[in-house]
Amino acid sequence: MEKQPKTIRELTREIRVKCPSLWLWDDLESRLNFATDRSAIFSLPDLIVFPSTEEELSCFMDIAQRYPLPITPQGARTGTTGGGVPVQGGIVLSTLRMNRIESIDPENRLVIVQPGVITGHLHRALEQQRLFYPPDPASLELCTIGGNISEDAGGPRAVKYGVTHDYILGMTVFLSDGKRLELGGMTHKNVAGYRLSSLFAGSEGTLGIITSATLRILPLPETRHLVLSLFPSVTAALTCVSDLLLKETPSAIEFMDRRATRLVQSKLPTSLPEKVESLLLIELDGSGQAVTSQLDIIRQICHKNAAIGLSLAKSQSEANKLWGIRRSLSPALYSIAPTKLNHDVVVPLRNIMPLVDKLDTLSEELDLPIATFGHVGDGNLHVNIMTDRNNPSAYPKALHGVERLFREVINLKGSISGEHGIGLTKKAYLPYQLSRPVLETMKHIKQMFDPEERLNPGKIFS
Ligand SMILES: Cc1cc2nc3c(=O)[nH]c(=O)nc-3n(C[C@H](O)[C@H](O)[C@H](O)COP(=O)(O)OP(=O)(O)OC[C@H]3O[C@@H](n4cnc5c(N)ncnc54)[C@H](O)[C@@H]3O)c2cc1C
Numbered sequence: 001m002e003k004q005p006k007t008i009r010e011l012t013r014e015i016r017v018k019c020p021s022l023w024l025w026d027d028l029e030s031r032l033n034f035a036t037d038r039s040a041i042f043s044l045p046d047l048i049v050f051p052s053t054e055e056e057l058s059c060f061m062d063i064a065q066r067y068p069l070p071i072t073p074q075g076a077r078t079g080t081t082g083g084g085v086p087v088q089g090g091i092v093l094s095t096l097r098m099n100r101i102e103s104i105d106p107e108n109r110l111v112i113v114q115p116g117v118i119t120g121h122l123h124r125a126l127e128q129q130r131l132f133y134p135p136d137p138a139s140l141e142l143c144t145i146g147g148n149i150s151e152d153a154g155g156p157r158a159v160k161y162g163v164t165h166d167y168i169l170g171m172t173v174f175l176s177d178g179k180r181l182e183l184g185g186m187t188h189k190n191v192a193g194y195r196l197s198s199l200f201a202g203s204e205g206t207l208g209i210i211t212s213a214t215l216r217i218l219p220l221p222e223t224r225h226l227v228l229s230l231f232p233s234v235t236a237a238l239t240c241v242s243d244l245l246l247k248e249t250p251s252a253i254e255f256m257d258r259r260a261t262r263l264v265q266s267k268l269p270t271s272l273p274e275k276v277e278s279l280l281l282i283e284l285d286g287s288g289q290a291v292t293s294q295l296d297i298i299r300q301i302c303h304k305n306a307a308i309g310l311s312l313a314k315s316q317s318e319a320n321k322l323w324g325i326r327r328s329l330s331p332a333l334y335s336i337a338p339t340k341l342n343h344d345v346v347v348p349l350r351n352i353m354p355l356v357d358k359l360d361t362l363s364e365e366l367d368l369p370i371a372t373f374g375h376v377g378d379g380n381l382h383v384n385i386m387t388d389r390n391n392p393s394a395y396p397k398a399l400h401g402v403e404r405l406f407r408e409v410i411n412l413k414g415s416i417s418g419e420h421g422i423g424l425t426k427k428a429y430l431p432y433q434l435s436r437p438v439l440e441t442m443k444h445i446k447q448m449f450d451p452e453e454r455l456n457p458g459k460i461f462s
Pocket of ligand 1: 078084150152206211
């Protein structure tokens with residue numbers, strides 16, 4: 001899409017006149033700030049707008065449709081696949097000021113939020129009323145609900161509670177031509193026509209701009225317990241997971257392989273015995289009685305699978321600390337190497353072990369460290385191939401490793417992304433997984449919603 005400085009100047013002037021309350025930044029420093037997400041791919045936008053209400057957004061959209069410029073929605077830019085990077089320049093539409101919780105409605109078991117609400121803020125606001133919104137991406141203190149819907153974010157609790165799309169009752173979206181759609185509503189069931197709101201879950205900002213979301217909530221579980229279990233081998237830990245899932249549904253099961261375990265060992269409350277090769281964090285929630293009996297079963301299963309140590313967090317603050325350690329893993333990886341190629345692959349539960357075995361082989365063959373951890377309870381592992389972007393021999397090997405990883409995952413009937421989406425970093429690999437008719441159908445859907453390809457162009461499809 002051709003863009004001319006004159007067009008930008010005219011657009012800016014028109015917005016300032018017609019939408020005077022809308023924040024608009026076009027200085028270089030701001031443009032640099034909004035040029036990237038956690039993918040570290042950079043592309044400068046020409047300007048950034050920050051609506052705080054639907055009226056401001058609508059005012060902007062009325063004007064913007066007359067200018068041939070791409071519009072890239074952004075939440076908190078914690079996306080790891082480049083979904084929020086304005087690859088073709090143009091306008092970044094940031095939802096950071098649309099951050100109000102409009103209403104908490106316990107009787108109807110729902111909450112209505114603007115898209116820029118930070119997920120962790122929503123959790124705390126609900127917890128004060130003993131309510132619960134389960135989706136809990138590890139980035140929850142930073143990321144937004146709009147970003148979560150657009151990536152269909154998961155998290156540790158997906159094993160019991162499902163992912164973001166399981167909580168969407170309704171939403172309001174603006175299409176690139178300025179049309180406003182109200183999808184779904186306030187009911188917990190709704191089969192009137194196509195479930196278009198589901199189409200927006202995971203659409204990565206390519207179909208429309210989400211301006212409001214109505215989300216299902218639950219009562220806060222009476223109690224929660226977190227168990228840290230140490231294992232002498234990855235095989236023992238993964239067999240334990242498999243046995244556990246046959247009997248119980250914990251609210252989270254997080255896995256760390258040997259490399260990941262070594263990275264966090266200095267932060268753990270107790271020092272790790274040398275022979276520990278893997279660890280599991282197992283969270284249980286529910287009524288006090290139910291959790292106590294679940295705990296007994298989990299202890300037995302862990303011991304049967306050679307657990308070396310098993311400790312129960314004694315307080316909520318100790319549990320929070322352990323979760324904090326889990327969340328610190330991502331940045332800690334940079335102590336291994338300066339570049340991580342992080343892929344959130346997912347396989348059917350029975351294929352977790354074969355995948356982890358293959359990763360060992362891959363690491364040896366590439367002669368590169370691979371650290372793996374993640375939401376093992378739903379087969380979703382974060383595989384980190386560690387390398388150095390500036391090393392001319394290591395980096396191409398790492399890229400080749402990514403390709404082999406994806407082929408292996410597909411071979412094991414899995415998916416190249418369980419929760420981070422395709423964005424820019426995985427779009428070349430999408431045809432490995434999806435057949436041509438499926439890709440064509442998806443492209444038709446994109447065309448129908450956004451015929452001029454103005455909304456977040458360059459994403460998902462090659
Ligand atoms: C340390 C770390 C841990 C993470 N852990 C997890 C995890 O456990 N589970 C998980 O699923 N993800 C995880 N992520 C990835 C990321 O946090 C999620 O994808 C999150 O949902 C992105 O939200 P965001 O607000 O940052 O969105 P952004 O990164 O700003 O945007 C993501 C995508 O959503 C689109 N978008 C944003 N807002 C809107 C809107 N209102 N309307 C339309 N499109 C919109 C953007 O165009 C973009 O394509 C993690 C990331 C980090 C850095």
